[in-house]
Amino acid sequence: xxxxxxxxxxxxxxxxxxxxxxxxxxxxxxxxxxxxxxxxxxxxxxxxxxxxxxxxxxxxxxxxxxxxxxxxxxxxxxxxxxxxxxxxxxxxxxxxxxxxxxxxxxxxxxxxxxxxxxxxxxxxxxxxxxxxxxxxxxxxxxxxxxxxxxxxxxxxxxxxxxxxxxxxxxxxxxxxxxxxxxxxxxxxxxxxxxxxxxxxxxxxxxxxxxxxxxxxxxxxxxxxxxxxxxxxxxxxxxxxxxxxxxxxxxxxxxxxxxxxxxxxxxxxxxxxxxxxxxxxxxxxxxxxxxxxxxxx
Amino acid sequence: xxxxxxxxxxxxxxxxxxxxxxxxxxxxxxxxxxxxxxxxxxxxxxxxxxxxxxxxxxxxxxxxxxxxxxxxxxxxxxxxxxxxxxxxxxxxxxxxxxxxxxxxxxxxxxxxxxxxxxxxxxxxxxxxxxxxxxxxxxxxxxxxxxxxxxxxxxxxxxxxxxxxxxxxxxxxxxxxxxxxxxxxxxxxxxxxxxxxxxxxxxxxxxxxxxxxxxxxxx
Numbered sequence: 001x002x003x004x005x006x007x008x009x010x011x012x013x014x015x016x017x018x019x020x021x022x023x024x025x026x027x028x029x030x031x032x033x034x035x036x037x038x039x040x041x042x043x044x045x046x047x048x049x050x051x052x053x054x055x056x057x058x059x060x061x062x063x064x065x066x067x068x069x070x071x072x073x074x075x076x077x078x079x080x081x082x083x084x085x086x087x088x089x090x091x092x093x094x095x096x097x098x099x100x101x102x103x104x105x106x107x108x109x110x111x112x113x114x115x116x117x118x119x120x121x122x123x124x125x126x127x128x129x130x131x132x133x134x135x136x137x138x139x140x141x142x143x144x145x146x147x148x149x150x151x152x153x154x155x156x157x158x159x160x161x162x163x164x165x166x167x168x169x170x171x172x173x174x175x176x177x178x179x180x181x182x183x184x185x186x187x188x189x190x191x192x193x194x195x196x197x198x199x200x201x202x203x204x205x206x207x208x209x210x211x212x213x214x215x216x217x218x219x220x221x222x223x224x225x226x227x228x229x230x231x232x233x234x235x236x237x238x239x240x241x242x243x244x245x246x247x248x249x250x251x252x253x254x255x256x257x258x259x260x261x262x263x264x265x266x267x268x269x270x271x272x273x274x275x276x277x278x279x280x281x282x283x284x285x286x287x288x289x290x291x292x293x294x295x296x
Numbered sequence: 297x298x299x300x301x302x303x304x305x306x307x308x309x310x311x312x313x314x315x316x317x318x319x320x321x322x323x324x325x326x327x328x329x330x331x332x333x334x335x336x337x338x339x340x341x342x343x344x345x346x347x348x349x350x351x352x353x354x355x356x357x358x359x360x361x362x363x364x365x366x367x368x369x370x371x372x373x374x375x376x377x378x379x380x381x382x383x384x385x386x387x388x389x390x391x392x393x394x395x396x397x398x399x400x401x402x403x404x405x406x407x408x409x410x411x412x413x414x415x416x417x418x419x420x421x422x423x424x425x426x427x428x429x430x431x432x433x434x435x436x437x438x439x440x441x442x443x444x445x446x447x448x449x450x451x452x453x454x455x456x457x458x459x460x461x462x463x464x465x466x467x468x469x470x471x472x473x474x475x476x477x478x479x480x481x482x483x484x485x486x487x488x489x490x491x492x493x494x495x496x497x498x499x500x501x502x503x504x505x506x507x508x509x510x511x512x513x514x
Contacts, residue, residue: 200392
């Protein structure tokens with residue numbers, strides 16, 4: 001029998017998958033360990049007594065409440081703006097779309113300090129001062145300061161270096177991330193479902209409200225969570241545009257900076273752990289909601 | 297009835313021009329043609345989902361060329377049904393009726409009637425997730441028929457189904473057509489499907505629609 005006619009009974013040798021997975025796991029483990037190591041370092045540096053001391057400080061308690069409120073407002077505004085923008089970019093082609101796309105990415109790539117500086121300069125222009133005056137007029141008409149007074153918050157007299165500037169600084173950066181998330185969300189929803197809705201009697205708006213938005217809800221949650229977390233971490237634009245005034249525009253990242261600047265590292269680390277705890281809580285709630293909805 | 301007169305449309309690099317055909321009221325026409333010949337684009341143009349650059353679309357003796365999809369009186373079942381993921385089967389059947397603000401009693405009667413006709417009464421509380429291919433197509437059919445359109449456009453509704461399910465759907469589609477008194481234009485690749493269902497077979501060849509024999513040949 002010719003050796004060429006012999007059927008090769010043994011399977012061809014195939015390389016091992018171990019090096020491939022070893023590489024993946026090594027890289028992944030290194031990054032996870034870095035994050036865990038930072039958290040462990042923070043936790044072991046401070047103590048329950050330090051955290052208690054920090055929480056008993058009126059400035060810090062104000063900073064916690066202000067952060068929670070402004071991050072939530074900034075996240076809601078970010079999602080409210082990101083949904084229409086994301087939908088338009090996903091569904092429609094128009095002249096200048098690539099340019100608009102690029103402009104929307106600017107807050108993501110710009111240094112946050114530059115964003116704060118740009119906002120500060122904008123509100124020194126005639127346009128900015130006009131917008132500020134209109135904003136104050138609306139505040140007065142709606143008696144917002146009366147409501148703020150009931151909960152012990154200083155009245156709002158403008159935008160720059162006032163409470164609204166914190167929200168605006170957070171929103172300016174967070175919204176860009178929300179827009180990216182919503183664009184991807186709408187890209188993943190088959191446009192044919194809207195088309196069918198049109199043949200069933202819907203206007204474009206009805207098709208969006210009845211068909212697209214319910215399906216986009218997981219993306220909305222993700223965009224809101226991302227915006228909230230991003231807002232919580234903002235420091236540079238808030239420092240430049242809103243200042244670092246205790247009991248007025250001081251949010252948690254500002255507190256960390258102020259405590260570090262006076263040499264109280266234990267307090268700075270304790271406040272940092274509060275921020276970590278807040279982030280974990282938001283992620284846990286979002287994931288729990290998502291699991292119940294079958295989103296994760 | 298459905299009539300298309302000298303229709304021209306463009307989709308990217310793809311064009312159809314001077315397409316004309318007619319399906320008589322109450323008729324069942326199969327539209328066949330090679331993949332990429334423009335069958336889906338033609339259906340979308342009749343629905344009003346794709347802009348036309350020339351010609352006319354006539355549905356139930358009305359020129360609907362410039363009309364919005366909602367005003368054309370057509371029911372449309374795209375490939376794989378395109379069901380609404382977050383809406384129950386009952387919600388699919390009542391969708392068009394709620395948009396038109398039908399009274400709840402009237403809506404409930406119509407939904408019940410369709411569910412019985414299509415054999416999906418047991419699925420009413422389910423969402424599309426987990427439905428079989430045949431069940432999905434029944435729901436898509438019910439959704440398209442709920443507001444009693446005069447014309448039903450089906451884009452390869454049976455292509456993803458196994459042979460047994462497909463044969464069950466043949467008799468269902470005929471029953472639905474008789475019950476609802478609709479004119480049907482049904483896109484298919486299958487000659488046996490065209491033979492089983494259609495009174496007239498149309499072929500889209502190089503941008504022209506011509507009538508073919510029931511076995512699909514010209």
